[in-house]
Amino acid sequence: MDHRLRCRGEKKVFSGFTTTEMEKMERVLKESGQLPNSEVIKKLTGGFNRSASRAGKPALKWTEVQDWFLVRQQDLMSKGTSPIVPNNFNNFPPAQEACALENINETSDMSKGEKVIDLSNMEFEAKSSDDSWYDVETFITHRFLESDGPQVLVRYIGFGTEEDEWVHAKNVRERSVPLENSECNKVMVGDTLLCLQEKMEQAKYYDAQVIDIQRKLHDIRGCRCVFRIRYEHDNAEESVRLDRLCGQPEY
Numbered sequence: 001m002d003h004r005l006r007c008r009g010e011k012k013v014f015s016g017f018t019t020t021e022m023e024k025m026e027r028v029l030k031e032s033g034q035l036p037n038s039e040v041i042k043k044l045t046g047g048f049n050r051s052a053s054r055a056g057k058p059a060l061k062w063t064e065v066q067d068w069f070l071v072r073q074q075d076l077m078s079k080g081t082s083p084i085v086p087n088n089f090n091n092f093p094p095a096q097e098a099c100a101l102e103n104i105n106e107t108s109d110m111s112k113g114e115k116v117i118d119l120s121n122m123e124f125e126a127k128s129s130d131d132s133w134y135d136v137e138t139f140i141t142h143r144f145l146e147s148d149g150p151q152v153l154v155r156y157i158g159f160g161t162e163e164d165e166w167v168h169a170k171n172v173r174e175r176s177v178p179l180e181n182s183e184c185n186k187v188m189v190g191d192t193l194l195c196l197q198e199k200m201e202q203a204k205y206y207d208a209q210v211i212d213i214q215r216k217l218h219d220i221r222g223c224r225c226v227f228r229i230r231y232e233h234d235n236a237e238e239s240v241r242l243d244r245l246c247g248q249p250e251y
Contacts, residue, residue, distance in 0.1 A: 017060075017068065018053045025068060035073060035158050038202060041065050063203075073158065126154045127171035131233035132204035133194060135175060140164060176205075176246035181222040184242050189213060194246040195229050197236075205246070207232045 017025075028036060028044065036044070045062040048054055124136040134156040142152045143166075150169040155161070176194040179187070187193070187210060195208040212228035223242040230237045 016058065018057075020051070020053050021048050021060075022068075024048075025065070025072070029069070029072065035069055038062070038066070041069070070158070123175040124172055125175045126152075126156070126165075126167045128165060128167070130204075132206055133176070134159075134205075136172070142169075174249055176248055179242055179245050179247055181218060181242065183247075184223045184225050186247075187213065187225075187227060187242075187245070192232070193229070195231070195240060196244040196246075197231060197238075198244075211237070 042062045045060050045065045049059045125133045126136050127133050137155045137157045140153040140155055144150050148168060151166045152169055152172060153164055153166050155164050189210055189212060191210045192207055193210065194205050197204055197206050208229040208231045210227055211230050214226040216224040218224060225242060226239050228237065228239050
């Protein structure tokens with residue numbers, strides 16, 4: 001799977017792009033017809049930082065450019081247009097498209113009188129086969145295997161039909177959201193959060209346990225605390241800032 005980053009909930013997007021930079025990003029979307037991968041975004045960011053129009057302005061982070069593309073995609077999709085997904089996105093059989101969340105609700109074995117939770121306005125994420133988490137665009141259909149139990153076929157935001165994946169129902173949950181600067185005091189040693197693991201070739205979201213915290217005074221940049229985390233999928237450890245951590249909505 002081409003691991004494009006996901007937009008995490010209501011994460012604020014950097015607003016300091018120049019007109020020239022935004023026009024360039026719009027052209028990239030129009031010409032490519034899909035979300036650019038991290039390598040393309042990093043090259044684009046490097047070009048912006050070397051340009052004369054950025055002289056005297058703060059250097060851009062590639063993740064800021066990434067967020068712009070992701071939010072722009074969501075904006076276009078909300079308006080009924082989706083020029084930045086693969087061309088074969090709409091080739092999926094329409095009979096399967098209609099299933100989505102409704103079928104999951106219909107097949108729930110709810111006892112009489114039990115409160116029914118309305119899932120229509122909720123957003124979800126699913127754990128892929130490589131243990132990383134992706135935002136779910138829709139639940140296409142579902143099945144029950146005697147050997148593995150309930151599974152759902154999901155389509156991830158920003159991916160085409162060729163990346164649709166069967167995942168166990170236990171690996172689907174409400175979408176995690178970025179932690180705000182004012183929420184750093186909620187993070188405790190032993191908590192499990194979603195953390196962005198950045199590597200040279202890719203960046204993915206994994207579950208990670210907080211194993212140590214260095215509390216620091218906040219400044220104009222926001223939270224300056226340092227969180228030592230251990231990833232659950234490979235037991236690797238690293239120290240990260242709050243802006244790489246996400247929690248469940250009720251966190």
